[in-house]
Amino acid sequence: MAWIPSTRLVRARWAPYRIPxxxxxxxxxxxxxxxRGYVLEVETEMGLRGLGEASLDPHxxxxxxxxxxxYLEFIAGAVLGKDQDAAGAALKRYLSGDDASRAAHCAFETAIIDASCKLLDLPMAPFLREALAFRPGNSLLEDIPVNAVIGADATDQAAEAAKASVMNGFGCVKLKVGAAPTTEAEVERVxxxxxxxxxxxxxxxxxxxAWDRATAIERIRALERFRPEFVEQPLPMDDLEELGAVSEAVRTPLAxxxxxxxVEAAGRVIALGLRPVVKPMRLGGPVTACAVQGIATVFRIRPVVTTTVDTGIxxxxxxxxxxxxxxxGVAHxxxxLGLLEDDLILDPGLPVENGRMRLPAAPGLGVKLDEAALTRYSPGWRETRL
Structure with a gap:
């Protein structure tokens, strides 16, 4: 973490949440x-606080x-009070673990950067570009197009929700598929x-x-008349070779x-010419997520950044x-946030207006934890301090 301003962590606390x-x-x-997931807050020896979050797939x-x-407790014990190099080495070990380990790594990495950006009086996005020498070739975006998400509901419900999204200004809709029992039913729904x-x-x-190779090819070909921008994850995650075969058999791009x-798996995806869906939570944090974006850019592939249906943090x-x-031009x-009963952040939050989300101007993440809301959805904090 040589790119992080020198500071020691002296306190960490985390709280589980369960939001309907x-x-x-x-x-x-x-x-x-x-x-379900966890909110993390860290405090530096200078009194600066940073927020992070850790969660897994909703299922x-x-x-x-x-x-x-x-994992959060292990990491807290490993990094509190350590100098910059020792803390960075201790944290890095959790980047190569399982999904939960990487999520915990994401939370700490995020919180540390959030606190550091407050010291520098700089939002996180320009900090990432400058500190990591991340140069995609375009200027920093402050107004980000986003897509609406429509679940695998009944056909009439999905159509109604999609129409409402467009009326609210969304220019891109992502529809969950794969639950229909037949190709005909999937076609009817799309x-x-x-x-x-x-x-x-x-x-x-x-x-x-949801599909195997044969089913994916059959259904994607049947759905191509509706001009999808791409089809995301048609096969199980371990079938990367088969995913490449499906890509060669259909006209629609795959993601x-x-x-x-x-980052290793994302590199293999990019090498196949497929579009990576970049999830900072799943990848282990914003640093790795930016690295994957950089790799994709080299291959002239425009990645899509998404949440894992998280809170506002x-x-x-x-x-x-x-x-x-x-x-x-990429809708991310x-x-x-509208899928959850509460986003756990104070107003103005991260509103979507006319299908776009604006980058907060405040330092770091630019959002503040709603402690009262967290109290409603959490049994309380667990804390470690020096």
Missing amino acids: FRAPYVTARGVAEHR APEQAVDSIGV AAVREAIGPKTRLRLDANG ADESAAT ATAVALHVAAAGAHT GLGT
Whole structure:
């Protein structure tokens, strides 16, 4: 962490949250009623505080989510009071672990950068570009296009939600697919959504790994008449070779989400010519997420940055990563806060207006924790200090 201003952490506290979805979150992987994760706050020896968040996929098992808390405690014990180099080395070990380990790494990395940016009086996005020498070739974006997300609901509900999104200013809609029992049923559902949003709105399809190779080819070919911008994760995450074969068999571009969960995996995805879905949470933090964007840019591929359906803290992380990438014309998957009963951040929050989310001007993440809201959804803080 040589790019972080020299400072020691003297306190860390974290709190689990359990926030209801406004409506059941339905994908090909199942139905989720609540969003679980952890909020992290660190404090430096100079009294500066930084926020972070750790969560897994909304369908992750309860035990896996619980393990995040264990990792947060381990990391806190490893980095508090250490000098910059020792703390960085201790934290880095958790970047190569499982999903929960990387999520905990993301939380600490985010919180440390948030506190550091407050010291420098600089928002996180320009800090990432300058500190990491991340030069995508475009100016920093401050107004980010985002896509709407439509779950795998019944056809009429999906069409109604998609139409409402367009009326609210979204120029891009991502529709969850993969739950339909037949190709005909999938076609009927996508046709209804395309009719609802009109011919000019961009349409993305996300299968969440629901299909095998033959089914993916059959269904993507059947859906190409509706001009999807791309189809995301048509196969399970481990079938990368098969994903490449599907890409060669269809005209529609493919994107990889679960298959791009680490920087190494994302590199393989990019080498196949596929579009990586960059999730800072899953990759382990904003630094790795920016690295994946840089690799994609070298290959002339424009990645899509998305949340993992997080609260406002991790959504702000993804927003800063998207802004740092500066890929103009790309709608990013950041408009997910409305899916949750509460975003855990104080007003003005991160509103989506006319299908766009604006980068906060305040230093660091630019958002503040709503302590009262957290109290409603959390049993309380656990704290470690020197």
